[in-house]
Amino acid sequence: MSKLTVSMENYLEAIYELSNGNSGVRVSDISERLGVTKPSVNSAISTLAEKGLVTTEKYKKVYLTPTGLEQAKLTSKKHQIIQKFFTEVLKIDAAVADQDACSIEHVISSDSVQAMQEYMQANANKEKE
Template sequence: MEVIKMSLLESGENYLETILVLTKRNGSVRSIDIAEEINFTKASVSRAMSILKRDNYIIMEPDGRILLTKDGQKKAAAVYDRHVTLTRFINELLGVDEKIAEKDACRIEHIISPETFAGIKGMLKD
């Protein structure tokens, strides 16, 4: 029987993005680091990690470290790319304050179509 992986909800994408960012910043990530970063309870983070582990987006090491799987890394990188690109677009091209641009990008990154995102990304010069 083939198992079909459901697409992640916004919260799952946010967790993966947080794991990616914390890994880049600190070298390793534990549930407590995630809870502190996003100001959620340890119980909420634990539940989310169980779901991400079940869906093969993360591996939980015996020492508590959380690692992204290949699928998790790919998804986290895509969400992070959308976040950074949209923040930059809203801030630089639309002239919106950076903090507001960041918050808006965080909402938009989960619902934007690939076509619209590609168009926005094409407008930005590196």
């Protein structure tokens, strides 16, 4: 599968978080979450469906396919780790950390995210000692 655009990753992440990973999501909920129009959501959903990442029927809910779910989980996990690193280690304001994490999650390597996670785990273990 070709690399997804930042926008497409954001749609997958929004669907994943709104659905708790296992239920369908309405176009209007995605639109509200991302601050975009319903026609924009419909266009993105068509693209994601062509890539085999979501399934939907006209005027019905949008569902992640197993491949879409895997991609969405990865993006969401990156976001959470980066945000936690920014707030807990760097002491950045939560709102700023969330916004920055949303931008960075699309370009940062998995190795860098793993290093952040390992750093936080090592420090948590030191604090317990």
